[in-house]
Amino acid sequence: MKDNEYLRLNAVDRFKTLDAGIVKDLNELVSLAAAVCQTPVALVTLLDKDVQWFKASVGTEVECTPRSVSFCNNTIKQTQLVIIPDLLADPNHKTNPLVTGEPYVRFYAGSPLITKDGFAIGSLCVIDMEPRGLTEHQKKALKTLASQVVNLMELQWSLNNLEHQYQKEHEQIQARKAYEIKLRAVFDSSNDTHILVGRNYDVLAFNRSASIFLRSHYKHNLCIGDSILTYTEPAVLNQFKKYFSIALSGRSIKREWRLMPGTPLECWKVTTFVPVRDDDGIVIGVSLNSTDITHRKRQEAYINVQNEALQRIAMIQSHELRRPVASLMGIMDLLKMENIYFNYFEMMELTVNELDEKIRGIVKDSEDTLQGRHLAIVA
Template structure:
């Protein structure tokens, strides 16, 4: 591995180029707050894909700081940071374009680099700049090998596409960071305003009303019985009730049909509210209480978080979805299988797990390239989804392996279903002008509620049985013996 000789770096006198916009670039990098952060599944997923798509041992995501190269994600590279002076990515961000070095020993820029001039040093490097929304190059996505090699055009395109995914993530984080800063600034302003109101509430009532009317968030003032005392413009726009219609009404009748949630000054709550037209809307509610002439009054500041919820749901879905086939991934399968086994025990029904491995897929990849192989995998995923019931579960395990979870099916039907799946996979697959042919070997493991078997043991049993099918001649179905 590349990093085995790099655990300690000696200060180097190597020169490296510095972008003309270095000050602005560093400011953009630090504002993202990505440096020295824990591993992130979004970045780690991309580096794993790089190693698989390019069949290369090492892939990293780097961030170039003032005097160091910090590594956000890595596969095949154990070091977390290096001096900037030895970083190939310093040249990538300076050029602002893809950098490919087929043999670093023959390149005068890198031949004396301590990462090159050593056993198992870097020979091949390909890096694509990571860009912010304002096109500041803050680092790169790169692939490395200890052997010289040539990067094909389709491989470079794949690397660019994966970099584009990371650039989109970076732009999203920029947006979220700016939004958090804006909200934090708004929060500070509102807190300062509220403190002033407690001290001068009578004298500054008019000023307070003007500020509240112009506020970005909805402002609702209620008494001890949750009857509306004030209702600003943002509240009217958010919930559909005018100020005149809302005044004097119970808060429950206007926006909390299931009852007003409990709240206090110390916590922020997230809750679903209801608009006048009946549509539900998730909001964040902050509450401040004050006492005026012995009577309690509560000020509710309500912020629409529908967009944030959608982003969170999107991120959650992406974390459980295979990027290539759009099938559930291994993480999602683990969760589904655990629940399915619990249902099987409760309903006392059998459960089948099918482990499928394609026969002949490597030959397709070797002959036609990874792009054709990817199209083939997408088509296989579609065929598998359409070959089983809507309630059945199809996931991509890894590479050319797929797993099916079938609930409530008779064990006697497994042989016939497996043979049907083999015929489905063996049908010709058209990719452009090509007709591709692959098959599949299937291992079946039946889970019975009386067994004390874990999800991982069940999957392992199906996996081992699949290899029995391969060794028996491929394109076969084997059913595991019951543990």
């Protein structure tokens, strides 16, 4: 039997609250103990830090007493039945107020209640107001009934623990299901395709967008356990394996793909290969997260075509349009060198210079537009 008081009190705490059904059974046991031992009082006691609790009783209406006056203080230190034939003659109890005053207890016999893990939490005891003893049959019966008291109390504690554990696990399962439902809703509502792939290229999970994409582009119904290589175009297969291997090594990586080129279903995808780890940090697979960038790619191609057209226009503006203006400006310079002036000469020179300035402005605007488009594509 263990004598650590702190741990013993923890054991007592397990049984301080008993179900009504267990209390009824305990009361039947103490009634049987009183009948067998032929005593007016029988109790199931629990010894807390400062209080002795009566969890079942016959012959008294009292529910507790201070632990300091408890006869069971000595009983919980024993492993066998404790019998005190005459408390008034016992040096340890003759001054006890329960002996010297009401109810004038004279006889006590108690069997310790020892739990399965070895803690004495209280006793099953019988009490009389006259000095007396117990027969061997009564002693054996009291010890047997004490064992049954412990069995009943521990059974309830075990059942309560199981119920509490079941309730806790049930709540955790319900919370996990609710979380998974919300996560799945977000997962399936995404326009991006998400596929979780094991180390051996086996499909572990996928969202609705991934299923629709593979069905519409490759006429395949994606299933758990399929090999992702089945859905990978031969032209990019080696690159796919390379990036998949990098992710398995623990590093995320991103790649753009042009899929089904030259067909009406041609599209561009940017795929991120993300390593997936277990609770121990070991990579168990790869998450393939793909975003359709076809619209962006087509816009870039359209902008490139426009830029090429603008470059051609800028070339024409800077060379073809400026050539005759440059010739006129040269002629005007020659006339000046020869000191040849005529009516409207200055007006003609002003007009030629103004035309040259306008053409330069147009060329600069075209160059600025090209530069802005280039920055927009880069961004």
